[in-house]
Structures are given as C-alpha cells and as structure tokens.
Amino acid sequence: MVTVRRAGMEDLPALNHLETVCFSLPWSDNTLREMLESPLDTVWAAVTPNRRTAAYLDYREVAGEGELMRVCVDPAFRGRHFGRMMVETMLREAKRRGVTAVTLEVRASNAPALRLYENCGFRREAVRKDYYDSPKEDAIIMWRREG
Ligand SMILES: CC(C)(COP(=O)(O)OP(=O)(O)OC[C@H]1O[C@@H](n2cnc3c(N)ncnc32)[C@H](O)[C@@H]1OP(=O)(O)O)[C@@H](O)C(=O)NCCC(=O)NCCS
Known part of the structure; x- marks a missing residue:
C-alpha cells in the first residue's frame, strides 16, 4: 500500500529523482523549490511503507481555476493506477475548495x-x-468541468 500525503521541502531529493527518471526535460531543483514554496501550488507525494516515493503531483489554482501542472509515477510503480490515485486526490481537493474547472496540457503522443x-x-x-x-x-x- 502507498500513502498519499502533502509534500514539503523534505521531499525535494525524492522529487528531483522522480523528475530525472520520468521526464526528458526534468524540472530543475530551483523550479521544484519554487513549486514547494508557492502559495498557488499544492503538491502531493505517494510514499510506500519503506519510504520510497512512488509518485508526485503538482496542482495550481489561479483565479478560481485549477491546473494539473505535473504528475509522474516512478517507472517501477506504473500500471497500478497510482496515477489515477494522484489525480483523484487532486480532484477531491479542487472540489472541496469549490473549483469547478480544472485544465492540463499533455504531449499528443503520451498515450x-x-x-x-x-x-x-x-x-x-x-x-x-x-x-x-x-x-x-x-x-x-484538456478540461474537466463540473456540471
Ligand atoms: C502518465 C503516468 C503518470 C501514468 O501513471 P500510472 O500510475 O501508470 O497510471 P494509471 O495506471 O493510473 O493509468 C494509466 C492508464 O494508461 C494505460 N496505458 C498504459 N500504457 C499505455 C499505452 N502505451 N497506451 C495506451 N494506454 C496505456 C493503462 O492501462 C491505464 O489505463 P486503464 O486504467 O484504463 O487500464 C506515468 O506513465 C508517468 O509518470 N509518465 C511519465 C511522466 C508523464 O508523462 N506525466 C504526464 C505528463 S505531466
């Protein structure tokens, strides 16, 4: 089982690692620091019982609209719906805050x-x-709109 919890600066090394194994253009250490410090961003990490970080997600809210900025799952943990668990966590939080529209952008080949x-x-x-x-x-x- 994994636990999804809010991520903080103590997760920076694990997020840097996930970036390098998941993306052709990883976000820099500075970008990750700014994300973790930003009042607009909410970041979650999925952590295994032996403290391995399997996934993270960055959600940003501006003027009442949400945006999924980044989500990734360590290749060793893919295909087990960890991605879905992270996106559903984000959507629950957006709904709780009264956000009715969430957007994202994705590479056309990223099936x-x-x-x-x-x-x-x-x-x-x-x-x-x-x-x-x-x-x-x-x-x-892409957009997900309530109602
Ligand atoms: C995209 C990503 C987060 C998915 O993580 P995951 O935990 O494997 O996701 P899930 O298991 O919840 O869902 C993946 C779905 O894609 C499907 N899938 C997997 N490989 C696929 C492929 N090559 N073609 C089509 N569908 C595929 C899975 O079957 C699953 O669908 P299902 O639930 O209907 O069976 C992960 O692949 C990743 O980290 N990729 C690199 C980073 C990235 O591209 N992030 C998104 C852009 S910011």
Whole structure:
C-alpha cells in the first residue's frame, strides 16, 4: 500500500529523482523549490511503507481555476493506477475548495497520460501546434468541468 500525503521541502531529493527518471526535460531543483514554496501550488507525494516515493503531483489554482501542472509515477510503480490515485486526490481537493474547472496540457503522443486523464473525466478541447520541444510536439489541452 502507498500513502498519499502533502509534500514539503523534505521531499525535494525524492522529487528531483522522480523528475530525472520520468521526464526528458526534468524540472530543475530551483523550479521544484519554487513549486514547494508557492502559495498557488499544492503538491502531493505517494510514499510506500519503506519510504520510497512512488509518485508526485503538482496542482495550481489561479483565479478560481485549477491546473494539473505535473504528475509522474516512478517507472517501477506504473500500471497500478497510482496515477489515477494522484489525480483523484487532486480532484477531491479542487472540489472541496469549490473549483469547478480544472485544465492540463499533455504531449499528443503520451498515450498513458491521455488515457489516465480521460479515465478521470478530462476531455480534449484544443491543440497547441508544436508547443513542446525535445522532441517538438503538439500539446493537447484538456478540461474537466463540473456540471
Ligand atoms: C502518465 C503516468 C503518470 C501514468 O501513471 P500510472 O500510475 O501508470 O497510471 P494509471 O495506471 O493510473 O493509468 C494509466 C492508464 O494508461 C494505460 N496505458 C498504459 N500504457 C499505455 C499505452 N502505451 N497506451 C495506451 N494506454 C496505456 C493503462 O492501462 C491505464 O489505463 P486503464 O486504467 O484504463 O487500464 C506515468 O506513465 C508517468 O509518470 N509518465 C511519465 C511522466 C508523464 O508523462 N506525466 C504526464 C505528463 S505531466
């Protein structure tokens, strides 16, 4: 079993590790520090009983709208719905705060992430051509709207 809890500065080394094993362009240590210090961001970590960090998620709220900024699951823990558990944790918190619309952007080729988001109720609303670098790729903009 894993426990999902709010992440803090003490999780920085584990989040740096997750970034390097999960992304072609990992967020820098500075970006992660700013995220953990930002009043706009809420960050959760999924931690195993032997204190391994299996996943993290960064959610940002601006002017009453939510955005899923980042979610990743350690490759050793993928395919067990840890991703879904993290997104559902975020959606519960957004709902608790009265946020009715949450958005995200994702690489067009990222099939596991697209599947995860669609499973969690996000729908495709727009495409941003050549939005990403390394490799150059379109972004799919998704929204999950209540009601
Ligand atoms: C995207 C990511 C978070 C998913 O984590 P996970 O714990 O494996 O996610 P889940 O198990 O909850 O859901 C993944 C879904 O994709 C499906 N899937 C897995 N590989 C797939 C593939 N190659 N093609 C299509 N669907 C795929 C799974 O079957 C599952 O769907 P299901 O629940 O209907 O069976 C993880 O792959 C990851 O960390 N990727 C790298 C970082 C990333 O791309 N983050 C998202 C952009 S910020």
